[in-house]
Amino acid sequence: MAWSNADIDFTQKQNRYVPPQHRSNTISGFNNANSYAFCNESAQSGFSPFARFGTGRHGWAGPSSGHFSTAGRGRGRHRGRGGRFGCQERVIGSSPCPNRDAVDELEVIEEDSNFGGINFDAYEDIPVEASGSDISPPVNTFAELDLDEGLNKNIRRCKYVKPTPIQRHAMPNAVAGRDLMACAQTGSGKTAAFCFPIISGILKSRLSLPSAACGGGIVYPSALILSPTRELSCQIHDETKKFAYQTGVKVAVAYGGAPIVNQLRSLERGVDILVATPGRLVDIIKRERVSLRRIKYLALDEADRMLDMGFEPQIRKIVEQMDMPPPGVRQTLLFSATFPNDIQKLASDFLSNYIFLAAGRVGSSSELIMQKVELVQDIDKRNHLLDLLHSQRANGAHGKQALTLVFVATKKGADALQFWLSNKGFPAIAIHGDKVQLERERALKSFKTGATPVLVATDVASRGLDIPHVSHVINFDLPKDIDDYVHRIGRTGRAGKSGLATAFFSDYNTPLAKALVGLLQEANQEVPSWLSQYAETLPSVGGSRRSQRYSRGKYVGHDFRFTEPEVEKYKDFSTESYSDTCYDMANSYNDSSLSHDIPDTSLASSYDYAGATANADYQYQYRAGNAEDGLNGYASVVATGWD
Numbered sequence: 001m002a003w004s005n006a007d008i009d010f011t012q013k014q015n016r017y018v019p020p021q022h023r024s025n026t027i028s029g030f031n032n033a034n035s036y037a038f039c040n041e042s043a044q045s046g047f048s049p050f051a052r053f054g055t056g057r058h059g060w061a062g063p064s065s066g067h068f069s070t071a072g073r074g075r076g077r078h079r080g081r082g083g084r085f086g087c088q089e090r091v092i093g094s095s096p097c098p099n100r101d102a103v104d105e106l107e108v109i110e111e112d113s114n115f116g117g118i119n120f121d122a123y124e125d126i127p128v129e130a131s132g133s134d135i136s137p138p139v140n141t142f143a144e145l146d147l148d149e150g151l152n153k154n155i156r157r158c159k160y161v162k163p164t165p166i167q168r169h170a171m172p173n174a175v176a177g178r179d180l181m182a183c184a185q186t187g188s189g190k191t192a193a194f195c196f197p198i199i200s201g202i203l204k205s206r207l208s209l210p211s212a213a214c215g216g217g218i219v220y221p222s223a224l225i226l227s228p229t230r231e232l233s234c235q236i237h238d239e240t241k242k243f244a245y246q247t248g249v250k251v252a253v254a255y256g257g258a259p260i261v262n263q264l265r266s267l268e269r270g271v272d273i274l275v276a277t278p279g280r281l282v283d284i285i286k287r288e289r290v291s292l293r294r295i296k297y298l299a300l301d302e303a304d305r306m307l308d309m310g311f312e313p314q315i316r317k318i319v320e321q322m323d324m325p326p327p328g329v330r331q332t333l334l335f336s337a338t339f340p341n342d343i344q345k346l347a348s349d350f351l352s353n354y355i356f357l358a359a360g361r362v363g364s365s366s367e368l369i370m371q372k373v374e375l376v377q378d379i380d381k382r383n384h385l386l387d388l389l390h391s392q393r394a395n396g397a398h399g400k401q402a403l404t405l406v407f408v409a410t411k412k413g414a415d416a417l418q419f420w421l422s423n424k425g426f427p428a429i430a431i432h433g434d435k436v437q438l439e440r441e442r443a444l445k446s447f448k449t450g451a452t453p454v455l456v457a458t459d460v461a462s463r464g465l466d467i468p469h470v471s472h473v474i475n476f477d478l479p480k481d482i483d484d485y486v487h488r489i490g491r492t493g494r495a496g497k498s499g500l501a502t503a504f505f506s507d508y509n510t511p512l513a514k515a516l517v518g519l520l521q522e523a524n525q526e527v528p529s530w531l532s533q534y535a536e537t538l539p540s541v542g543g544s545r546r547s548q549r550y551s552r553g554k555y556v557g558h559d560f561r562f563t564e565p566e567v568e569k570y571k572d573f574s575t576e577s578y579s580d581t582c583y584d585m586a587n588s589y590n591d592s593s594l595s596h597d598i599p600d601t602s603l604a605s606s607y608d609y610a611g612a613t614a615n616a617d618y619q620y621q622y623r624a625g626n627a628e629d630g631l632n633g634y635a636s637v638v639a640t641g642w643d
Ligand SMILES: Nc1ncnc2c1ncn2[C@@H]1O[C@H](COP(=O)(O)OP(=O)(O)OP(=O)(O)O)[C@@H](O)[C@H]1O
Pocket: 115, 116, 118, 159, 160, 161, 162, 163, 164, 167, 184, 185, 186, 187, 188, 189, 190, 191, 192, 336, 337, 463, 464, 465, 466, 490, 491, 494, 495
C-alpha cells in the first residue's frame, strides 16, 4: 500500500532531534509510529518524495542540523555495569577514566530479556529517512506484512517479536516489490530486512512457477544474496535457512576456500536462494552449474563494500554480463551500515526507481557502543593491550566469558599478536586472509564458543559478523577509513545490547582524527581533548574521502540523488530540492592516505591487500583513476582476501 499526500501531516515544523536522555515526557513531534510527516520545510509546500518517520513513542522530531548532543547518555531504566571493563586500566596520554559516568550508566540487556535478547527501546528513537516515490508506510508488527504462515512461524521461533526500525520501513516496501538502498546501524537487523521479503516473495510465486528449477544440470535460483566474505556468506546462509525452515524454500551457499564439489552437490538438490561470495559464484557460473537467468531478487549485503574498490568490477560482471534480468525486471535490495555518496552513485546503476532508507544517520555508529580513544604510540600498544585485558579479567563479566575482538592492520601483525598474547596468558586466535578456510572457520568457532576469548583479526572480520557476547572491540591499529571503523566497532553493541570499543590512536592515525571526532560527537561520546587538538592543529593530510565528510563539518546523511549537485540530474524524479542539512557530494576524492609512508603495522590498509589469493580471478584492479571521475587515488588498489 502506498501512502499519499493526504496521509501526511504537513503542519509540523522541523525541530531538532532530541536525544532520548534529553526528552521530557512531553511528546513533541508525532505521537506514535503511525504518524508520518515531512520534516523539511520545503516539503510543507507541496509534494516531495521525502518522508521521515518517527519510530517510537516520541517520534521523530526532525533534526535540522543532524548533530546529536554531546552531553551525557544516561539511560536511566537499565541497571548499570560500572567497572565491567573498568576505568582502571592505564591510559596512556589521555585523561584517566574519561567516560566513567557513561560506563556506569551503560545498560546491560542480557540474553534472557524480552524479544530474544533485543532491546527495542534502544532503537525506538532512531529517526528514519525515506526518499523516493510511492513509499509504503512502516509496519509495527510482522503480522501486518502478510507473510507466508510458515515464515511467520519461523519468525516466532527465532523470537523476533517485533520489527526493528529498518525492518519496519524496509520490509513493506520490499514486499511491495520495490528496489531499496537501505542504510542502518550495525547490529540493527538488516539481514532479516531483506531475507523475509525474499522468502515471502518466493513462497507467493510458488503458485505460478516451479520451484528451484533445474534443467540440464543447471540450477536457476530465484534469489541471489551476495556478501564480501566467506564467513558472512555462511552466516547469512544459516540465518536464511532458519527463516525458511520447513517452508520448502531451498537455500544454498557458495564461497571460496571450501571444496567446490560439496557446494555443487548441494546445488544439484535445487536452490531457490543462493548465498554467495562473488569469486566462487563466477566460478560456478562459468562451470555452467548455475544460471542467473531467473533471478527475481538480488540482495547485496555490505553493499558499499561490494561496490567499492576491488569488488565493483566483479559485481558489475555478475549483474550485467551473466544473464541476470535487468533492473526493473528483477528486484534489487542493497543494504549496509555505511553508504558514501560516491558508492550510492555507483549503486544506482543496479537499481530501478528505488527507495532510499536511512535508519539513523548514514554511516553513524550505534550509541549502544561506548567508544574510547586512547593515545598510544606503536611501541606501547602491546603493553597497553595487556593492561586492558588484565583489567577486564579482574573485573569479570557477569559470570560470562567476555569476548574481545582485536583488530590489527596486517596478517603478519595478527599472527604475531596472537602468539604474543597467548604467551602472556591470554588465549588468543587469529583470523585473516592468509589462513586456509578451515583455519578461519576453526578460529571463528573457537572464539564464538568462548574457548578462545580473544580473536585477533584483520578487516576480514570487520563486516557483518554477528557474534554474541563480543563485549569489547579493540582497534589495536586503527583503519584508515572511518567507515571501516564503524563496521569494526559494530561487532559489539548489537541487537540492542551495549558494548565497548577502545581505539589506540597513534601519530600515524592523524589523518583520521577529524573523522573520528565527528563520529564520536555524533554518537554522543566523550571526545578526548588531545584528539580534538590533533583534529584542529594538524590538518587532515589526506585521509580517505569518506573521512573528509566529517572534516568538512557535514555528514553524508542522505540520498545522494537529492544532494545539491545531483538535484539537476534527477529533476524528473523530484520536484523538490531537499533542504535538510547533510549535503556532502563526494567531490573530494584525493585520497593521499593510500600513498602514505606508513609503518609496517598499518601497511596492509583496511583492505587486507596481502590477502590476495593466488587466483588471479579474485584480484581486481580498481579502474585507473582519471581526472574526470576524480578517482585518481584509487588507481592500483587491489582489494582481495575477502571473497
Ligand atoms: N526483529 C528482531 N527481533 C529480535 N532479534 C533480531 C531482530 N532482528 C534482528 N535480530 C537479531 O539482531 C542481531 C543483529 O542482526 P543483523 O546481523 O541482521 O544486523 P545487521 O544490521 O545486519 O548488522 P551489520 O551491519 O553488522 O551487518 C542478530 O542476532 C539477529 O538475529
